[in-house]
Amino acid sequence: MCSPVTARLTAILAFRLVTREPERLVAFYTGLGFAAGEVKAIPAAEMALFGLQGGGWRRTLSLGDQRIELDHFEQSGRPYPPGVTGADTRFQHLALVTDDAAAAWSRAGALGALPISVAGPVTLPASSGGVTALKFRDPEGHPLELLQFPRGSRWLGSGLLGIDHSAISVSDVEVGRRFYGALGLSTNGQTLNQGPTQSALDALAGAEVDIVPLMPPIVTPHLELLGYRSPPPLRAALLAPNDVAATRIVWSADQDGLLRDADGHFHLLTTPIDEKSGASRTPGSR
DSSP states (O other): OOOTTTOOEEEEEEEEEEOSOHHHHHHHHHHHTOEEEEEEEOOHHHHHHHTOOSOEEEEEEEETTEEEEEEEESSOOOOOOTTOOTTBTTOEEEEEEESOHHHHHHHHHHTTOEEOSSSSSEEOOGGGTOOEEEEEEOTTSOEEEEEEOOTTSSOOSSSEEEEEEEEEEOSOHHHHHHHHHHTTOEEOOOEEEESHHHHHHHTOTTOEEEEEEEEOSSSSOEEEEEEEEESOOBOOOOOOTTSTTOOEEEEEESSOEEEEOTTOOEEEEEOOHHHHHSOOOOTTOO
């Protein structure tokens, strides 16, 4: 476990999802538009870092320069727990950008996605960004969000365009802001999302949530904190590294290691290849 006091994060390299049904998830994400890459064994040193016995393998799914990695372990953990809402500290979603949220949701539903939002895509008010959004789960329970930005955004093209961010629910926004600020992330504004559209998006009556974007120094997907005022946050028991809900973000950093924030969210830190072996590597690439 590395020290959160000294570690410095520079860019998000990947998002890792734990799976007990890898073939099912590969079919789902490739159906959405990801490209499946090679399968590799999870390094023994990483298994030891997690405190897990046996082996595991990893499958990469790419969307342009961004990627999801599916981790499957011989020693299976718990399936995604039922009843986890956005206000639960175990909640972590990936936000996928599209130019047509309705069409992307139709495709995801046909591939076995399950809705979280209660009324299909909703357009949030301008004070909340004016995006059209919908939350749902992949066939194994991992939460996802579709985002359709207003015209004129930096996202260009059609279909599934990329991963904008990963959002984690926290029990205390200010504690989270200080923790990630010490790691080198900068706050990029803050909004309070509330009202009928937010309630429909989250499937939570009277939803009020502070959203705090945290930006790494190198432009990549970013991290967002979700701090629910209503309903109040549920601080759940910590997840094990092989539990399906134990999503982790892989960071380019100045040291290797595994850290967890105050609510138990996992982050895997890795130093650039050139620092390890002298090989040339562009910061943020993999």
